[in-house]
Amino acid sequence: MPPALPFQMPPPPRFHCSSPRGSSRRPSGSRFREPGVRRRKMKSCSIKAIFLLGCAMPHASGQLLNCGPGITMLSSLTGDTPVGYLDLQVSPVAQLTFKYTGAQYPNGMAVPDALNYLVMVPSSGTAPTSVTVGINPLAAALLKPGLTYSEHPVFTVGQTTGVNASCRVDLKVPAEPDPVIQSVLNAASFQPILSPGALVSIFGSHLTGPTLSTNYDMSASYPTSVASTSVTFNGVAAPLLYVSPGQINAIVPFALAGKTSVQAIVQRFDRTSPAITLALQDTSPAIFTASQSGSGQGAILQQDPNGQFTYNGPSNPARAGAALEIFASGMGVWTPPAQSDVFLLPANFKTQPVSLTIGAQPAKVLYAGTLGAPLSSWxxxxxxxxxxxxxxxxxxxxxxxxxxNDNAQQGVTVWVE
Known part of the structure; x- marks a missing residue:
């Protein structure tokens, strides 16, 4: 069993595996605009709204549209974020406290926080006053392109709770082309050499809306759908570690063992990318590199005479006989097979035979297996x-x-005294 890692392993190039900052829940159908739905009026307080029509943000906001009858739309100002103003006026003249508590769909149902695209500043205070209204791009990016959504801001005014603003805020999300995959590369080498279980980076366009990282769930598995986006290899859903409009990081399913080629597809909502055919090997060894470029100096630790582990490099070369720790992907299937995406405790799992050369000379392998830290990736x-x-x-x-198979074409190096 290997020792626990004395460091936080550097990520693969542009490869993110941190916890998520958003939700992958798909918006409810009740979110779509429903003209003619009667809205409750605020008691003892009326709201007038003037909205600035700004420029659309890619994958995010679109345009703020109608805000009730008789509301003037201003277009003389420009910007990347649609912004508007709510004038909170009290009638008769008085001062009442207010607090923004969320939003409702036109049918009166509450909007989940993760999908509420309205931002109010200040969110609480004393009326009469003005409140700036903007778009939350994290929430807007979760919405389906090409549709118009409607929300009503909800305020607590004085002692009256859960009342609607008289203004409805419509958001038109720009339509987008279908997802397109440009390449699928080993995340350590950035070469198109893949195997079951390998970490991969999928590059393309319009792959998803938001930029989100994920984490494993109670079954020690990563999600296979994030923000209504999924990736399949020969129809098998891939665990997703990171999604963004131009890149998705995923794991090639171990279930594809024995295949020599696979077809990869990205699906976002009901739109799918053209399939891309990929070669698949039993193993695809690739070492993570210090520059995160896929080649050159490896992200390699060496044990110093004092027993401490430090990064190898030009200013810290390894002496003959020094122990190294090397980290790689593309080892293929494990024996016994992995039952999840991460393991709880290191165990005596085996890969196919592992060998290593340094400077064209055989290096003695002390250990080859799972990482020493618990809850690490297979x-x-x-x-x-x-x-x-x-x-x-x-x-x-x-x-x-x-x-x-080996990684000779990758061009990874270690510095030696």
Whole structure:
């Protein structure tokens, strides 16, 4: 069993695996505009609204539209974010406290916080006053492109709770083309060499709306749908670690073991990308690099004479006989098979045979298996090896072989004294 990692492993290039900041819930059908729905009037307080029609933000806001009959739309000002104003006026003249408590659909149902695209500043205070209204791009990015949504801001005014503003705020989300996949690359090497269980980065356009990272759930599995976006390989849903309009990070399903080619598809709401055909190997060894470029200096730790682990590099070369910790992806299936996306405790799981050379000389492999830290990904392999003697100094090539395949074409190096 390997020791627990003494550091936080650097992420693969542009590869994000942190906890999410949003929700992947799909908006309810009740969210769509429903003309003619009667709205409750505020008691002892009326609201007038003047909205600035701003420019649409990509994948986010679109345009603020109608705000009730008789409301003037202003277009003389421009900006990236649609902004408007609510004039909170008390009649008869008096002062009442107010607090923005959320929003309602036209049918009176409450809007979930994650899907409420209205932002009010200030959100509380004393009327009469003006409140600036803007768009929450995180919530707006979760909405389906090409549709118009309607919300009513809800305020607590004085002692009256849950009353509607007289203004309805419509949001038109710009239509977008279908998702398009440009490439699917190993997240460690950024080369199109893939295998079951490998971490991959999918690059393209219009892949999703928001930018979100994910985390595993109570079953130690990552979600297969985020913000109404999913990825499939031969119809098998892939665990998703990060989604954005131009990149998705995912895990090639272990269930594809034995396949030599697969078709990858990205689906967002009811729109799908053209399928892209990918070659698949049993293993696709790739070492994570310090520059996060896929080649050059490896993200490699070395054990110093004092027992501490430090990063290897030009200013900290490894001596002959030093122990190294190397981190890779593309090890293929485990024996016994992985039952989730992360494991609870390190165990004696095996891959296909692992070997390593440094400076074209065989390096003694002390350990090859799961990471030493609990709750780590099955898609990362830790290799502990010893720097062989009799090799030159400077940057030396590191070649990792798993089964019949190696990463020689990746061009990873380690610095040696």
């Amino acid at each position: 898609s990362v392999l830790q290799v502990n090896a010893v720097v062989p003697g009799g090799i030159g100094s400077g940057a030396q090539p590191v070649v990792l072989k798993i089964g019949a």
